[in-house]
Ligand SMILES: Nc1ncnc2c1ncn2[C@@H]1O[C@H](COP(=O)(O)OP(=O)(O)O)[C@@H](O)[C@H]1O
């Protein structure tokens with residue numbers, strides 16, 4: 001056999017000799033499966049029974065087969081689909097066996113993610129639904145002749161139903177965004193005006209919680225973008241700063257021009273929303289844009305959160321070819337920064 005021939009394959013590949021020992025291992029196999037295997041028996045190298053059976057069949061009967069092989073290194077498992085092929089060189093009576101390892105971890109992860117998502121949605125809907133059913137039963141039974149109790153239960157029901165309503169709206173937003181992720185927005189927006197308007201709308205609610213909102217901005221800030229979606233982005237960031245910031249407290253929003261943002265490769269607008277709350281422990285920060293990820297689920301629910309806000313924000317910013325950064329210092333507060341291209345061809 002030609003030495004090194006297996007290096008032409010990008011996937012890990014092993015050639016077993018007729019005695020069942022590793023005769024060749026390509027670079028990918030040495031890097032990903034370990035270098036210690038040359039000359040050793042396949043039984044001690046592979047060890048996983050699911051893979052041993054097809055190899056035995058290949059030797060004994062000359063049959064091709066596939067098998068699953070899982071490799072664990074540290075925290076990550078890599079799942080391979082292994083093609084087992086008997087090979088008989090011309091004039092030789094005994095067989096070699098070739099194993100080619102195809103990494104199928106990602107193919108496998110997509111259905112798992114979908115399953116997790118469906119499980120999460122069901123759970124999030126089930127909680128308010130169960131509460132509403134409980135209130136209905138109470139109203140039909142013990143609270144029937146009690147006008148005061150009735151009003152209280154109706155108010156609680158309205159609260160649970162509006163939670164479900166928010167959840168469904170957020171889910172619809174997400175699915176719409178996923179459908180249009182490759183289409184860039186076509187509108188033009190004055191960010192200064194957009195933020196001024198939405199702060200005016202959020203101020204009364206913030207004031208009820210003793211939170212002031214400050215805004216520092218140039219008079220106009222034109223950018224390509226979808227007005228409704230950018231409103232959704234800044235609204236969510238300001239609402240988070242009000243919800244998870246300090247009370248009483250101040251939320252500061254700044255809008256600045258950046259002449260050249262390296263990643264965007266052109267002029268940009270930078271929106272920063274800063275609160276002076278408890279901050280976010282660093283291990284959570286990279287995961288905040290995952291759907292339903294919350295640092296403190298109880299607190300988020302109490303505040304009427306769905307855990308989908310930042311996932312929506314991330315989708316909208318990606319669609320606008322912008323960037324999202326979250327920095328936080330425990331005990332000091334959090335700053336969320338959104339950078340958006342200021343010109344279409346940036
Ligand atoms: N300014 C902030 N300060 C502290 N934690 C925050 C802040 N913004 C977001 N978070 C955390 O990130 C989580 C996800 O945010 P988000 O997706 O908007 O969900 P929601 O607001 O519905 O809880 C929140 O539940 C909260 O734990």
Ligand SMILES: [Mg+2]
Nearest residue numbers: 236240309310
């Ligand atoms: Mg939110």
